[in-house]
Amino acid sequence: MDNHYYLAFDVGGLFINGAVLNSRGEIIPNTESYFPSKSNADREELLNHFVHIICRQIAKILDKYFTIDGIGFAFPGPFDYQKGVSFISGVNKFESLYGVDLRTELTLRLKQQKLFLQHASTPFRIVFENNADMFALGEWTTVKAKDYDRVIFLTLGNGTGSAFMENGVIIKNREDIPTNGWVYCHPFHDSIVDDYLSTRGILRIAQHLNVNPSLSLKEIADAARSGLKDEKEVFLRFGDLLGEMLLLFIKPFQPDALVIGGQIVKCHDLFMGEVQRALENEQVTILLSDQTSYRTFVGLSKAMNP
Template structure:
């Protein structure tokens, strides 16, 4: 069997698994590792290498690795495999390093791994939100046709624009790179408002109450707390206002929402839909059932030219 090793490299944790050519998770489950994102260069590179080898060893039967796909947040030169993250409290040590060549060299010292890779195997990189979107098309074939906007709400707002299953990153009807996070909004940028910190800030502004995390507000809302319910209602309306221009310009048939904040969708659904009341009847919203799985499955799409 042929497959791909997939890593979703986050600032606090790294998720990993092995994906088949058919787009299924071969691993028994998604593995979780600490990120070690604030360590020195050598430690981080050794950590990436050990994760890849660890995932390879977990497969209970022989498998030929055709490639390794790594999802990284930006800024990052994905084509060249060079991290441009700097002074954002994660992976500073990787700045300017050719990760593709460096990791392939380190992996070449593991004989068992090299013996079960194809002769021209490589490592490819892509934005985490982009891979999440591509993975959604693997899970739902209806997203392979027409225009789809995928948004992943967590510590920030990840985005990807798809048309017929392909990423659109450079066109008049989408923002540069397909990223909406840095679009001006309410005196700052969208990322400051449509994110976990955006909800926390909104709750404090509305009610003068500081909460430790979004889950605490969501739990209160589910228990009927009026303050918490109001916060999510306002957030939903603000969310709609933030993305309305993109919906009008790109005109997708589906908006896919994923990420940690999507788990509280029922709490901000009415506010969001009220803001999108002018959307055409054919437009609909789809919730991602497992954003982590989608991101890993998206790796397969990076290697379509080798299938």
């Protein structure tokens, strides 16, 4: 089985991170790759882009004889993961894939690729899973989260991903958690959580504070660290909102730990103080993850090769 491999992709609104995994779920050295997501492209361009990056990853495998047993995509919701159909809409990413049977469409295109046909196993699997669920599964498998019975996992980036876990099992439908374990669509202030606790949420706060609207998240963070008052205030307000949102779900679920990952965690020094103050009366341990995609790959490997 040493020459049997899986391809894993963590799909975000800005970037798609990819890796090749062996049959033991280990990442093959020098196969981690970063691709633009092209999430605003039309349907055909996006489907062809996925096929292109799949073939790029297959080409990274150096074994003379090898087999690809499956491809796993960790995709944001809403998404019918069993059928492989995206229902993402209204969040300025992957709109053109709404209602598309991605498994069928990708399989048809891959079968036209010589490199794929040379190495694909029979039968061949394309698996779709929720990215926050895979992050949770990977964190539970590999790090400190396993020390806790009840955990909320959160990914902060282009959107707000979430998963609720009890004793290593992801909970989807129960009275003490939101439907599907998804907080992103929960009503919050004058909209939903996703509009506030995401990159665009931070940029919206920045706009309200008259911070240069052309700055990126990283540039605003760098300015805040240099001591600029308005830029610092952007993250303080974000931390207040994050703490407020978390209390909505911590109160009913009563987790032992909260694990936060995603791109925005790179700015944790600017907002986590406010979060900790908001949660100071809650008996919950806060853990930060700086390896979101890696943990997601680990989770995907288990979904593809249980």
